[in-house]
Amino acid sequence: MKVAILGATGAVGRQMIECLEERNIKIDELILLASEKSAGKKMKFKNEEIVVREAKEDSFKGLDVVLGATENSYAKHFAPHIVSSNAVFIDNSSAFRQDDEVPLVIPEINKEDIKNNKGIIANPNCSTIITLMAVAPINKLSKVDFIIASTYQAVSGAGIGGMSELKNQIEELSKDENAKVIPNVFKYPIAHNLIPKIGDACDNLYTKEEMKMQNEGRKIMHLPELKVSCTCVRVPILRSHSISAVVVTKDKLNIDDIKSEMLKFKGVSLVDDLNKDLYPMPINTCNKDIVEVGRIRKDLIFENGIDLFCSGDQIRKGAATNAVEILENL
Amino acid sequence: MKVAILGATGAVGRQMIECLEERNIKIDELILLASEKSAGKKMKFKNEEIVVREAKEDSFKGLDVVLGATENSYAKHFAPHIVSSNAVFIDNSSAFRQDDEVPLVIPEINKEDIKNNKGIIANPNCSTIITLMAVAPINKLSKVDFIIASTYQAVSGAGIGGMSELKNQIEELSKDENAKVIPNVFKYPIAHNLIPKIGDACDNLYTKEEMKMQNEGRKIMHLPELKVSCTCVRVPILRSHSISAVVVTKDKLNIDDIKSEMLKFKGVSLVDDLNKDLYPMPINTCNKDIVEVGRIRKDLIFENGIDLFCSGDQIRKGAATNAVEILENL
Numbered sequence: 001m002k003v004a005i006l007g008a009t010g011a012v013g014r015q016m017i018e019c020l021e022e023r024n025i026k027i028d029e030l031i032l033l034a035s036e037k038s039a040g041k042k043m044k045f046k047n048e049e050i051v052v053r054e055a056k057e058d059s060f061k062g063l064d065v066v067l068g069a070t071e072n073s074y075a076k077h078f079a080p081h082i083v084s085s086n087a088v089f090i091d092n093s094s095a096f097r098q099d100d101e102v103p104l105v106i107p108e109i110n111k112e113d114i115k116n117n118k119g120i121i122a123n124p125n126c127s128t129i130i131t132l133m134a135v136a137p138i139n140k141l142s143k144v145d146f147i148i149a150s151t152y153q154a155v156s157g158a159g160i161g162g163m164s165e166l167k168n169q170i171e172e173l174s175k176d177e178n179a180k181v182i183p184n185v186f187k188y189p190i191a192h193n194l195i196p197k198i199g200d201a202c203d204n205l206y207t208k209e210e211m212k213m214q215n216e217g218r219k220i221m222h223l224p225e226l227k228v229s230c231t232c233v234r235v236p237i238l239r240s241h242s243i244s245a246v247v248v249t250k251d252k253l254n255i256d257d258i259k260s261e262m263l264k265f266k267g268v269s270l271v272d273d274l275n276k277d278l279y280p281m282p283i284n285t286c287n288k289d290i291v292e293v294g295r296i297r298k299d300l301i302f303e304n305g306i307d308l309f310c311s312g313d314q315i316r317k318g319a320a321t322n323a324v325e326i327l328e329n330l
Numbered sequence: 331m332k333v334a335i336l337g338a339t340g341a342v343g344r345q346m347i348e349c350l351e352e353r354n355i356k357i358d359e360l361i362l363l364a365s366e367k368s369a370g371k372k373m374k375f376k377n378e379e380i381v382v383r384e385a386k387e388d389s390f391k392g393l394d395v396v397l398g399a400t401e402n403s404y405a406k407h408f409a410p411h412i413v414s415s416n417a418v419f420i421d422n423s424s425a426f427r428q429d430d431e432v433p434l435v436i437p438e439i440n441k442e443d444i445k446n447n448k449g450i451i452a453n454p455n456c457s458t459i460i461t462l463m464a465v466a467p468i469n470k471l472s473k474v475d476f477i478i479a480s481t482y483q484a485v486s487g488a489g490i491g492g493m494s495e496l497k498n499q500i501e502e503l504s505k506d507e508n509a510k511v512i513p514n515v516f517k518y519p520i521a522h523n524l525i526p527k528i529g530d531a532c533d534n535l536y537t538k539e540e541m542k543m544q545n546e547g548r549k550i551m552h553l554p555e556l557k558v559s560c561t562c563v564r565v566p567i568l569r570s571h572s573i574s575a576v577v578v579t580k581d582k583l584n585i586d587d588i589k590s591e592m593l594k595f596k597g598v599s600l601v602d603d604l605n606k607d608l609y610p611m612p613i614n615t616c617n618k619d620i621v622e623v624g625r626i627r628k629d630l631i632f633e634n635g636i637d638l639f640c641s642g643d644q645i646r647k648g649a650a651t652n653a654v655e656i657l658e659n660l
Contacts, residue, residue, distance in 0.1 A: 035501060147632045150574035152481035152524055152563065168359065170459070171504045174497070193613045194482055194572050196625055198637045201604040205627035214630065229630040233482065235524070236566055242524050244480035244561040274531040283523045284532060295526055297535035300559040301476045308525045319633040 001027055002063045003327070004087075005069035006055055008032035008079060009041060010162045012092055015320035016046050016067050023324060033059055060085035064328065067323050068092055068123075083119035087125045088330060090323050092123040099214055104219045107325040108267045109136045114329050121326055124220060125212040126152050126318030127232065132220055133268055133291040133317065134310035137261040139221055142249035145304070146227040147295060148244040153198060153232060154282070156239035156314045161185045163238055163265075170236070177209040179288040186234065207232060240282035241318055248302045255296060258306060262293055267317065272296055280311035288313055289321045331357055332393045333657070334417075336385055336408060337400035339371060341490045342422055347375050349575035349619075353654060363389055365481055390415035395660065397653050398422055398453075399492050412448035419658060420451050420653050427452040427546055433548045437595045437655040439466045442475075444659055451656055454543040454550060456648030457481050458560065461573045462550055463598055463621040463647065464640035467591040469551055472579035475634070476557040480544060480576040483528060483562060484612070486569035486644045491515040495569055498567070516564065525564040537562060569614035571648055572641040573621035578632045585626060588636060592623055597647065602626055610641035619651045 007013045013034070020027060030045050033055035043054040043102040053059065055074070059084045060066060068075050068091035084087040103113035104122045106129055114121060131149055137233075145225070155162035162185045167170035169181040171193035181189045188195055199209030206229075214228035262270040270295035270302060271278050281294035293314035299305030312318060333350070337343045341366070350357060360375050363385035371382040383389065385404070385617040390396060390412045398405050398421035405423035412419040427431040431445035434452045436459055444451060454462075461479055468474060485492035492515045499511040499521035511519045518525055529539030536559075544558035601608050603625035610622035621642035629635030642648060 003648045084658055088545045114418070147577055148478050148631065151415055152482070152541065152565070154404065167492075167504070170500055174504050186613060187607050189613060192616075194567065194612055194641070195611065196572070196574070196609050197604060204630075205437045205604055205625075206630070207604070210636065216480075228634075229576060231480075231637060231639060233574065233639070235482070237522055237524065242526070242563075244526070246559060274527060274535055274537070275525065277517050279525055279526050281518060281525065283519060286522075295535075296562065298533075301478065302534070305559070307561060309561060309563070311524070 001065065002029045003027050003067045004031040004033055004060065004063050006068045007067055007074065007157070008043065008052055009034045009038040009067055011156055011163070011315050012319040013069035015315045016324060017043060018070060019320050019324040021046055022202045023328070025324070025328065026087050031063070050174040057081045060087050060239060061306045063087040065090060067327065077118060087116065090118045090123060090326050091120060092094055092309060092319050092323055094125065096120050097122040099105050104216055105326050106132055106232065106322060107329050108133065108265065109222055110222070111329045115328065123319065123323045123326065124216045126157060127153060127241050127315045128213050128317050129322055130241050130310060130312035131213060132217060132244060132309055133312065134245070134293040135247055137265040137268060138247050138249060138253065138258055138306060140261055141155050141253050141257055142251040144223060145193070145248045145250055147245055147247050149228060149230045149243050151230065151232045152235045152242040154239045154241055154314050155190060155234065156184050157241070166190050166236055166238065177263055189294050190234060190236050192236065192288065196231065198232040198234055238286065239314055240281060240285045240311050241314045242280065242309065244309050246299050246302070246307050248305045250304070252304045253306065255298060258296060267291060268293055270294065280309055282311055285311045285313050287316065291317055331360045332361070333357050333361055333411060334361040334390065334393050334396045334527070336396055337404065338365045338373065338382055339364045339368040340399055341486055341493070341645050342649040343399035346399060347373060347412055349650050349654040351376055353658070355654070355658065358416065378578060379633045387411045390417050393417040395420060397545060397657065402532065409450060418447065418449060418451065420453060420656050422649050422653055423451040424455065427454065428449050434546060436462055436550055436652060437596065438463065438658050440550055440552070441505045441659045442518050444447070450545050453649065453653045454658065455539070456487055456644045457483060457571050457573060458543050458546045459648050459652055460571050460621050460640060460642035461575060462547060463642065464575065464623040464638055465577055466551065467595040467598060468588055468636060470579050470591055471583050471587055472581040474551070474553060474556060474579055475578045477575055477577050479558060479560045479573050481560065482563045482565045482567070482572040484567040484569045484571055484644050485564065486521060487571070488515050496520050496568065498568055518554060520564060520566050522566065527562065528562040529565055530543070552589045567612050568616065569644055570615045571644045572610065572612060572639065574639050576629050576635050576637050578635045580634070582634045583636065585628060588626060597621060598623055600624065610639055612641055615641045615643050617646065619646050621647055
């Protein structure tokens with residue numbers, strides 16, 4: 001199998017290389033593609049050093065799979081060339097997620113959709129993946145009606161630049177707590193701050209990021225009527241996203257049944273004993289493939305409502321790991 | 331007027347001294363009381379240096395008002411002595427908040443309850459104050475049925491110790507990102523982390539902190555049927571709490587009406603223009619008395635639902651400022 005990573009030098013691209021290696025995926029040749037300015041860089045895969053090449057329209061000939069870790073515009077530009085080269089494009093951008101011809105897949109939830117692909121498979125939004133990993137076991141017991149979610153999103157969602165911006169600001173402020181830090185990747189300083197806007201504004205005053213959980217959730221879980229009201233907030237954390245959610249189902253569920261379903265669900269780790277101080281936390285999920293779920297309790301408002309808190313690594317299960325799992329399921 | 335601060339050397343006590351000075355409250359004598367180990371310390375009030383005295387049962391004779399900034403056990407211990415000295419006890423602990431004889435007051439919302447006091451007036455929980463400041467203007471237009479809230483709570487909620495723990499951990503980790511930080515005030519490291527448990531566990535698997543928003547909200551807003559499902563999360567931020575909330579009212583409301591009500595509401599600052607990147611943020615509310623409210627939008631699930639995000643300083647409006655405002659209204 002010949003595989004390329006398009007956007008290999010970014011946070012998600014680098015993680016894809018690591019995931020391919022960790023999971024021991026049989027690859028005859030790995031090709032690393034990036035923009036002109038990254039071409040020539042050397043990156044390690046297994047015991048090999050691979051030279052990054054500039055991505056061009058004719059870069060995809062003879063490839064079987066292209067893992068995409070670029071922005072929408074590059075994904076849109078290269079997709080037709082990938083497809084016409086007969087490679088499958090597993091794309092982490094949001095360019096094709098709502099395309100009816102493109103399956104949107106979290107393998108633990110809807111891997112059967114992969115077979116409907118016509119050359120492109122979309123990887124969902126990071127917060128959506130982490131939330132749905134916690135919601136899917138509940139949905140197995142009773143269809144989910146609606147979800148109210150508030151996110152606690154790490155800076156890695158804005159790439160390597162977001163991560164170094166937080167680190168630099170923290171360093172500056174720990175030397176001089178009145179230092180005037182200048183934001184660049186984010187609109188405002190993120191150290192010691194929260195930014196309750198991720199993505200552009202929509203007409204309904206939600207952000208595009210906030211609407212993804214409903215739009216992508218409907219498609220992934222095959223729940224066309226699903227409603228999600230979501231508030232996305234950037235927090236000063238490096239790479240794990242967390243979500244506080246109320247999940248309301250058609251039928252009334254039992255907490256113990258939900259917990260046993262969580263225990264059976266691949267990719268989920270149930271961390272839930274409030275009295276023993278066991279609950280999901282970013283420090284525990286950071287750089288791991290698992291999504292932790294906990295704080296499971298009966299909601300105080302909705303008869304059929306369940307509250308929970310979940311946490312997962314944004315770069316891994318929120319992006320690279322999920323894409324590589326799609327590849328494994330091809 | 332003779333005023334004492336009980337617990338003057340803690341984060342809230344110190345802030346009370348500052349608030350009394352800033353607001354130019356006419357005080358003939360300010361007495362600073364604390365535990366034995368803090369007695370003898372000198373603290374500044376206006377141009378005076380005041381020596382902290384050890385709080386004793388007979389410390390309250392001749393006083394008019396005692397502002398309490400201690401833990402529950404001290405509040406409970408000293409309350410009868412304060413009341414029998416004919417001073418009014420404005421208590422920031424949670425010891426008396428649910429006592430039927432004790433008004434629980436946010437002056438902008440229910441200052442008329444102050445007159446029912448029998449010597450004790452309770453200051454509400456910090457997250458509750460900041461959330462209700464955002465919810466009260468909506469409640470003026472139509473009674474609130476229920477609230478779904480997720481909090482982003484600063485470390486100042488755990489006092490001066492919580493603040494120095496975050497600062498120290500951040501410093502350690504910015505020198506060596508693999509440093510093993512040892513938590514003390516918090517159960518786990520808080521730098522680069524979230525802790526989704528504040529307060530002890532209740533039988534219903536909510537925490538005591540989470541139940542306060544419903545229990546205190548009912549009493550303050552005179553809404554005995556109010557339901558609140560809340561998830562409280564500690565975030566690595568120094569002193570401003572933020573809350574993401576869905577507020578559902580009896581009647582359907584108009585966003586413009588809500589915004590004009592917010593603009594009229596004392597203590598609230600409407601910061602709400604998503605396209606211009608204006609929304610509430612901890613860096614803007616830190617060390618200020620105002621509660622910022624924004625991200626106001628029609629909820630996607632509930633016909634009568636409004637989503638919002640609010641932020642306010644935990645030590646000020648969440649504690650000291652509110653107590654001093656109660657004093658002003660006495």
